Amino acid sequence: MGRRSLKETRQKEILMSFYQVAKKEGIENASIAKVANRLDVNPSLIMHYFKSRDEMLIAFVSFILEKYMAIYKTNGEINSKEKLLDLIDGLFSRKWNRLFNDSVFYSCYALIYRNKNFKKQFKTLHDSLRKSLVQSFVESNQHGVTAISDIDKTVEIVFNIIEGAYYYLGMVDDKDEYETKTEWYKNHVLGMLHLE
């Protein structure tokens, strides 16, 4: 007996609201009052679902990383050149960094330098993204699409280029420059894989 729990739903709603506020005003300026206000709800309700703002921030970082991870979904076995090119295109596509390569994500990233746990979480995420690409390259090698000799090293460089790209392109407003340089980065990767 008793009332049905809304805990998980409510917590996700709250984190989403936190995200929206953080996007506009910065992560540290996303106060409980503002997050509550956005949901048209009493501030103390938020304290009911998260013991403290700190705990909320911890949950938020996990929430962000979860979403980030979800973008990198493989579209099945890499058994043809087309599939591989699609994969690479996806890595450099504009849509997914529109979602996450913004203020909020880098603000979270900045936290790793002051918080060991955040650092570990970020590292784990990035390493698992790398592992996923390793797997794809193993497949494309097996199907004769590529002949990559040192897959680990190659994947490391590829992600290095992707991450550097998002860092720099975050500063680029000019659409032409954005596209030109994205092409440069992507072509360099294709060159590495002998796919030009």
Added chain:
Amino acid sequence: MGRRSLKETRQKEILMSFYQVAKKEGIENASIAKVANRLDVNPSLIMHYFKSRDEMLIAFVSFILEKYMAIYKTNGEINSKEKLLDLIDGLFSRKWNRLFNDSVFYSCYALIYRNKNFKKQFKTLHDSLRKSLVQSFVESNQHGVTAISDIDKTVEIVFNIIEGAYYYLGMVDDKDEYETKTEWYKNHVLGMLHLE
């Protein structure tokens, strides 16, 4: 007549204190009171030298970018393979990102997504760093050290790799992993320049 102005000195002291506080507690948590406390000075003194916290933050970002720029000083004409290798070593060396590739720098970077002026400042800085490397490659080409065909594109990729490296290596605590991957990144660049 009247007293000699300490404005510039004091402002720099204040910004340095801001930096120290921001390093420990995050940029947004670096309050005027804390910055003043660290200098053993009255908080209103800070308001005397900066009209508002906002203006202080603006000055701070310029201050950070200035320091960042200063690290990239070229050691004269690139007229030998040794000079070029030194230059590349420097770009990947651990010392300079120890100073700036930390919480504070990325927090500042995160601001570009909410502030057009910061974005422009960051862009300008990064582009001028790129220009400086273009110049170095022009020299190394002229002296027959390298035979780079598309210097602009090459520099773009090189910086892309450096920036990606700092992003990822920020998460790496393990010394061996740090060094191994740094070597990978650097060797890839040397390969691009046919300098292995």
Added chain:
DNA sequence: ATATATTTTGAATGAACATTCAAATTTTAA
């Protein structure tokens, strides 16, 4: 209908915040 568990509110706390202002102190040149 009643007991119960959960959601939600509302009021109150004290601390920290940016900012203001006037007054005090210190240095400098004439």
Added chain:
DNA sequence: TTAAAATTTGAATGTTCATTCAAAATATAT
């Protein structure tokens, strides 16, 4: 030694902050 200009302090402002607590409202199972 005096006037001027700058530094520095100290007290006060009202706002926002995270957090607490008790009370109210709501839904669910028996």
